[in-house]
Amino acid sequence: MSEEAGVHEHNRFEVGLEHADYNGDKFGMWLFVFTELILFGGMFFAFFVYSKTMYGAEFHEAGSHLNLFMGGGNTIVLLTSSLTMVFGITAIQYGKKYLSMFWIILTILFALTFMVVKYYEWGYKFKHHVFPAKITMLEKSFGVSDLKTPYDKEFKESGMSLKEFNAVPVNAAGEAAPEGMSADDAHDKGYTHSRYTRGQIIFYGLYFAMTGLHGFHVLLGVVVLLWVLSLTYRNKIVSNDFIIMENVGLYWHVVDLIWIYLFPVFYLVS
Amino acid sequence: MSHGHDDEVHIVSYASHTLVWLGLLMLSGLTVAAAGINLGDLNLLVAMVIATIKGSLVVAYFMHVKYEKPGLQSIILIVIVFMFVVFCEAFVDFGTR
Numbered sequence: 555m556s557e558e559a560g561v562h563e564h565n566r567f568e569v570g571l572e573h574a575d576y577n578g579d580k581f582g583m584w585l586f587v588f589t590e591l592i593l594f595g596g597m598f599f600a601f602f603v604y605s606k607t608m609y610g611a612e613f614h615e616a617g618s619h620l621n622l623f624m625g626g627g628n629t630i631v632l633l634t635s636s637l638t639m640v641f642g643i644t645a646i647q648y649g650k651k652y653l654s655m656f657w658i659i660l661t662i663l664f665a666l667t668f669m670v671v672k673y674y675e676w677g678y679k680f681k682h683h684v685f686p687a688k689i690t691m692l693e694k695s696f697g698v699s700d701l702k703t704p705y706d707k708e709f710k711e712s713g714m715s716l717k718e719f720n721a722v723p724v725n726a727a728g729e730a731a732p733e734g735m736s737a738d739d740a741h742d743k744g745y746t747h748s749r750y751t752r753g754q755i756i757f758y759g760l761y762f763a764m765t766g767l768h769g770f771h772v773l774l775g776v777v778v779l780l781w782v783l784s785l786t787y788r789n790k791i792v793s794n795d796f797i798i799m800e801n802v803g804l805y806w807h808v809v810d811l812i813w814i815y816l817f818p819v820f821y822l823v824s
Numbered sequence: 825m826s827h828g829h830d831d832e833v834h835i836v837s838y839a840s841h842t843l844v845w846l847g848l849l850m851l852s853g854l855t856v857a858a859a860g861i862n863l864g865d866l867n868l869l870v871a872m873v874i875a876t877i878k879g880s881l882v883v884a885y886f887m888h889v890k891y892e893k894p895g896l897q898s899i900i901l902i903v904i905v906f907m908f909v910v911f912c913e914a915f916v917d918f919g920t921r
Contacts, residue, residue, distance in 0.1 A: 581896060588903050595907055599914065605868075607918050622856070629852050637845040640836065640886050647835045800888075807886045814878045817852075818871035822859035 576797055583801040587808050594812050597764050601819060604756055612753025615716045617823035620761070624675050625821035628668050629813065635664030636810040639803050649793035651786060658783050658799075661806065665776045672769050676762075684750075684758050705749040720748050761820055768816060771809045778802050834891040844885040851878045 605613045642657035708730075709719050723731050723745035731745035750758075782802050785791045791799050855874045863870060884890040889900055 577893075577896075581899075584896065584900065591903070591907060595911070599911065602868075602911075602915070603918055606915075607921070626852070626856060630849065633845060633848045633852065636882065636886050637841060640841045641838060644835060644838060644841065804887055807882055810886075811879050811882050814882065815872075815875050818855050818859065818875055819868075822855065822871055823868070 574795075579797045579801065580804075583804050587804060590808050590812075594764070594767070594815075597760065597767075598815060598819065601760050601764075604753070604760070605823065609753030609756060612716065612751055613757045613823055615720075616750075616754040616757035616761075617820060620821050621675060621678070622821050624671050625817055628671050629817050631664050631668050631671070632810045632813050635661045635668070636807055638664065639806045643796065643799055643803055646786065646791060646796045646799060647793055651789070651792075654799075655783060655786050658779055658786065662776055662779045662783070665772050665779070668772055669769060669776075672765070672772075679758075706751045708749065709751050716751070716754075720750065720754075722749070723747060724749055764816060765820070768809070768812055771812070775802075775806050775809055778805065834888075836885065836888070836891070841885065844881055848878055848881055851881075 638657045638660040642654045642661065645654035645657055705719075709716070712719055714722075723737070723740045724747050725731075725744045730749075731740040731743070735743075735745075779802060782791065782799050785798060851874055855871055858870050858874065859867060861867075883900070889897060892900075
């Protein structure tokens with residue numbers, strides 16, 4: 555340690571060990587990463603158990619309504635954002651401040667792209683009256699929810715396939731449109747909803763909870779990446795002190811990692 | 825760019841990161857392709873195996889674990905193995921009811 559180390563005010567390694575603990579900083583971040591794995595692991599676990607023990611066929615059917623194109627596109631977006639993130643770290647390690655900032659900005663743009671796609675995906679589901687959250691709340695805010703009642707009994711009695719059953723529109727009271735009525739007619743007479751079974755409701759509950767929590771992590775990622783951007787700009791993250799960027803990178807890769815599992819589980823179960 | 829002590833930093837090149845990224849994209853394609861083939865119960869297993877290979881690539885290269893000290897590496901490994909064991913135990917339970 556140099557006596558004049560104080561002049562390098564941005565370099566924690568040279569200022570003194572009492573202020574810099576590179577390994578400790580990194581280990582702390584990993585501990586947080588472990589809690590994230592447990593948080594999402596529990597939800598994946600719930601999905602697997604429901605899927606394998608009770609609602610296999612219904613999960614299968616419900617998953618086929620998700621847009622593979624949007625999900626796959628978002629997979630590419632997130633994987634690429636992970637690449638730009640590590641490019642940002644490599645750039646700062648080489649001391650290329652503005653190049654590093656460029657990669658971080660790209661990462662943020664990819665994160666926002668992901669959220670825009672998510673917005674359309676969820677919007678599409680809302681349009682078809684598939685909502686997250688508590689049913690009573692939805693009734694208050696939207697006046698209606700198709701997920702109010704599981705129609706398991708009606709489904710069993712109908713003798714239809716699940717797809718056919720979902721396709722028969724019902725009115726707010728849950729009465730099916732009379733047979734032979736055209737789709738437009740049925741829509742005009744208030745038969746505007748679909749009937750879902752308990753397994754499908756659980757599938758969408760998990761879908762909204764898990765992709766919602768993941769989306770929240772993406773948004774949080776945008777916030778911390780903006781923070782990293784500002785630190786880099788102000789020379790607080792430099793070529794020999796970049797642990798904050800590295801740790802934010804770890805966080806961002808966890809977000810990517812979770813999506814790597816979310817995508818096949820929800821979009822490809824069908 | 826000296827560190828002066830044992831915090832030696834390993835800089836991973838743009839090229840090797842790009843290779844990992846290409847591998848991840850190809851595996852994603854493989855996931856979608858594999859889902860198109862009906863393997864019954866095996867479909868989910870195949871999807872999870874591919875996802876785990878992808879995850880390992882992300883952890884090893886993007887998260888830099890391949891270049892960490894053995895101490896941190898073993899802690900990470902223990903956590904992952906532990907989670908895997910807990911999942912497997914429960915699957916054995918639910919699978920045999």
